[in-house]
Amino acid sequence: MIDPISLEVFRNRIAAVASEMGDVLRRTAHSPNIKERADCSVAIFDPAGEMVAQAEHIPVHLGSMPASVSAVIERFNPVPGLQYAVNDPFAGGTHLNDLTLVRPVFVRSALIGWVANRAHHADVGGEAPGSMPTFATRLVQEGHVVSPMAAVRDGSWLEEFHEPFLRATRTPRERAGDLAAQLGANELGALRLTEVAGDDVSGYLDLARALLDYGERRMRSALANLNEGTFAFEDWIEWGEVDLAIRVAVTVGDGELVADFTGTDSQIKGNLNAVEAVTRSCLYYAVRVATDPTIPANGGCYRPLRLTAPPGSLVNAIDGVAVAAGNVETSQRIADVLLGALAGAAPERVPAASQGTMNNVLIGNERFAYYETLGGGQGGRPTKAGQSGIHTGMTNTANTPVESLHQHYPFRVTRYTLRRDSGGEGRFRGGEGLEREIEFLEECELSLIGERRRHQPWGLSGGGPGACGEDWLLRPGASPERLPAKTTLTVSPGTRLLVRTPGGGGYGRS
Numbered sequence: 001m002i003d004p005i006s007l008e009v010f011r012n013r014i015a016a017v018a019s020e021m022g023d024v025l026r027r028t029a030h031s032p033n034i035k036e037r038a039d040c041s042v043a044i045f046d047p048a049g050e051m052v053a054q055a056e057h058i059p060v061h062l063g064s065m066p067a068s069v070s071a072v073i074e075r076f077n078p079v080p081g082l083q084y085a086v087n088d089p090f091a092g093g094t095h096l097n098d099l100t101l102v103r104p105v106f107v108r109s110a111l112i113g114w115v116a117n118r119a120h121h122a123d124v125g126g127e128a129p130g131s132m133p134t135f136a137t138r139l140v141q142e143g144h145v146v147s148p149m150a151a152v153r154d155g156s157w158l159e160e161f162h163e164p165f166l167r168a169t170r171t172p173r174e175r176a177g178d179l180a181a182q183l184g185a186n187e188l189g190a191l192r193l194t195e196v197a198g199d200d201v202s203g204y205l206d207l208a209r210a211l212l213d214y215g216e217r218r219m220r221s222a223l224a225n226l227n228e229g230t231f232a233f234e235d236w237i238e239w240g241e242v243d244l245a246i247r248v249a250v251t252v253g254d255g256e257l258v259a260d261f262t263g264t265d266s267q268i269k270g271n272l273n274a275v276e277a278v279t280r281s282c283l284y285y286a287v288r289v290a291t292d293p294t295i296p297a298n299g300g301c302y303r304p305l306r307l308t309a310p311p312g313s314l315v316n317a318i319d320g321v322a323v324a325a326g327n328v329e330t331s332q333r334i335a336d337v338l339l340g341a342l343a344g345a346a347p348e349r350v351p352a353a354s355q356g357t358m359n360n361v362l363i364g365n366e367r368f369a370y371y372e373t374l375g376g377g378q379g380g381r382p383t384k385a386g387q388s389g390i391h392t393g394m395t396n397t398a399n400t401p402v403e404s405l406h407q408h409y410p411f412r413v414t415r416y417t418l419r420r421d422s423g424g425e426g427r428f429r430g431g432e433g434l435e436r437e438i439e440f441l442e443e444c445e446l447s448l449i450g451e452r453r454r455h456q457p458w459g460l461s462g463g464g465p466g467a468c469g470e471d472w473l474l475r476p477g478a479s480p481e482r483l484p485a486k487t488t489l490t491v492s493p494g495t496r497l498l499v500r501t502p503g504g505g506g507y508g509r510s
Helices: 004-028 065-075 159-168 172-197 201-224 276-290 324-345 402-408
Strands: 040-045 051-054 082-086 098-107 110-120 149-153 229-239 242-253 256-260 305-308 360-364 369-373 411-419 433-440 444-449 470-474 486-491 496-500
Touching (some): 004 040, 004 051, 004 110, 004 172, 040 172, 051 065, 051 201, 065 082, 065 110, 149 159, 159 172, 172 201, 276 305, 324 360, 402 411
Parallel strands (some): 256 305
Antiparallel strands (some): 242 256, 360 369, 360 444, 411 433, 433 496, 470 496
């Protein structure tokens, strides 16, 4: 038995290691996407690949990162001094921009665990700057694929990984800088983990197992406090003029929870397909919202959760289809339907729908690549209004400061404000979306991937829906042009883009 004080000290110490890894990754990265927006995540695993601790980073990264570690464990016997890379969504990844670097950690000859970090690289090749072309139907159109492979030996990049990765991208210097940051974060994590373990390897492993078991007990206890039964919900993804259904039935009982997505539409010839690891991330996130966020975020607390995701569906894509938007947009809708169902099991905890999109904006040409997701309205909550102009759901990134945009990219921000009256009405109003307008200073290729342009974020318990998002192109001397939710096009100097993000749904009757 591990006494509670020792376990709590260990829990905080191991979480501090993950937090410091994240700080190193951000502070040493080259791209604004990682340095400013914090589009990255880190976690620590036991020898079998079960997550022991994570930093408070991005839900869609953290819930799926165990799949990357498992993919490495399945293919390689860990060797001291080696690190492994993967971004293949069908072999442990999520979408190609998210490269995961995985490092085994040894004390003398004993494997005590793994450290891993994931970073969104702003460009990894493919048929459009930013590597998320809206017209893609196959994975290979979206960029360079890294199936699990050795990438680093004794602190130096292996040529078979590093050179092809840099050749594929439009921005090799920036990619090299971000890769170096990922390498340094893992090296720091490994050093700190060996310091935590010290000479007592068996004692460290006992504490790690005890922490995982504690997470499981806490989650089972929290699930036992939910309303028992089966709760169903459905919502839609917007694919051109077609609505694609995502359906779930959540069953709660006996300290366990099952999420069954049977009835969800099949995968499509487009990039809105999500791999199973993304759907699992959404399940972990939604259950934490509906239960108790103080439960340690580790693999143990996810043991009581079961997922049924039919292969070949939007929530478990197969066969190498395009998946870039599945990670950033379909994930948001999966989270929405899970929370909609869980509102029946935990009516005192689940909020109305938040904006339900990441409002992806990608701009670039052959010399630069910019990527950002824009915040919007949070759904009204059971006890207070939703927050305005923030990232919600499966993302937890920050805003890129206007000063940084002007320094790094050939465009300028001409308008940036809250979108007034976009939140849904209710006893507790939904948060407001954003309005951001940028003016292009040179010819670029623009890609937009957004959602909730047709279906409003829903209110809850009688609250009203939030406003839909809008995207406008403003050409000099021409009338404003409403853009599709998903589009890739060439823009000329002097043209402006206006993005108006959705508001959150309201909670309760006014």
